[in-house]
Amino acid sequence: MRVAILDDEPAELRRVEQTLRQIPGTAEQPWSLHCFERSEDLLRQLRRETFDLLILDWQLPDISGIALLRWTREHMESPPAVIMLTSRDAESDIVTALNSGADDYVSKPFRPNELKARVSAVLRRHGLQKSATHEVQSFNDLTFDDAELTVTRAGKPINLTEREYRLASCLFANLARPLSREYLYERFWSHEEMVSSRPLDTHIYRLRNKLGLTADRGWQLLTIYGYGYRLESVATATSG
CATH class of the missing domain: 1.10.10.10 (Winged helix-like DNA-binding domain superfamily/Winged helix DNA-binding domain)
Structure with a gap:
């Protein structure tokens, strides 16, 4: 599972990374986590690399997370799943993000078990996380x-x-x-x-x-x- 995490606060970025590393991968679907502190760096990678999931902060010093989300929906042929992870928790913000194409919205400070559950749920909806049953x-x-x-x-x-x-x-x-x-x-x-x-x-x-x-x-x-x-x-x- 190839995941990009975007947050301009290094401590928060590492906390999200450590949380996702607790989700078990498989030989067929290992976890590969890529951390970004600048939207422009992630945007550059999105133009040439494939990611299964993006976890985006909203407020960033260069390009906002919501603008990056909209860019993926407008310019990518097969955009990745997106979870917004942000301290903005007003109902209007949540509606804006979901209407812009976000798959889920998690408020900061996040609870690790909740984030892991929401990530797994989004990946299952996109068919990116297989069940343990015989397929x-x-x-x-x-x-x-x-x-x-x-x-x-x-x-x-x-x-x-x-x-x-x-x-x-x-x-x-x-x-x-x-x-x-x-x-x-x-x-x-x-x-x-x-x-x-x-x-x-x-x-x-x-x-x-x-x-x-x-x-x-x-x-x-x-x-x-x-x-x-x-x-x-x-x-x-x-x-x-």
């Missing part, structure tokens, strides 16, 4: 079994490594959402393996071939130059 999902003729880490096409197994399975599952779980290279590397490769771009490119090439991610099967795995990849569902041609 089987189908996409056209492909079926993903999370318990067995297997993919089948029309009942026939496709031979994937565990990393290939998890990468493919991530792409399908984020259909039509651009995913940055950094986002994918942080989730599926160790720091030592992130020395070049080739491992990711090689895995994308293999998945295109093994899963048949081509237009005639209803898929398009696009390379976004200078950013990353996006998997899209496309209409297949039908015979008349």
Whole structure:
């Protein structure tokens, strides 16, 4: 889970970070927390990186949190979930934030257990936090079994490594959402393996071939130059 936390008060920033680190991650969904004291720094990252969740303070010395929230909704093709975390607790402020696209609103000083619960609830609503139950999902003729880490096409197994399975599952779980290279590397490769771009490119090439991610099967795995990849569902041609 890739989360950006924005607050111009370092002590508050660290407190939020420490609270979120108490939420258990998984091998497939590790937590990666990125802290920002300036809105401009976060805005620069949003233009080139993927985040699952933003936790934004409202009052900042450069760009306000509410302005940044509105920017994500107006300019990002697939904006991340947003929780406003601020000392502004007037009803009008809460209404403004929710009407601007915020997923939730938490007042300062926050209670750690409440913040963890609200973060988990928002991620579940966005399909970003899986339940502990056995999940089987189908996409056209492909079926993903999370318990067995297997993919089948029309009942026939496709031979994937565990990393290939998890990468493919991530792409399908984020259909039509651009995913940055950094986002994918942080989730599926160790720091030592992130020395070049080739491992990711090689895995994308293999998945295109093994899963048949081509237009005639209803898929398009696009390379976004200078950013990353996006998997899209496309209409297949039908015979008349």
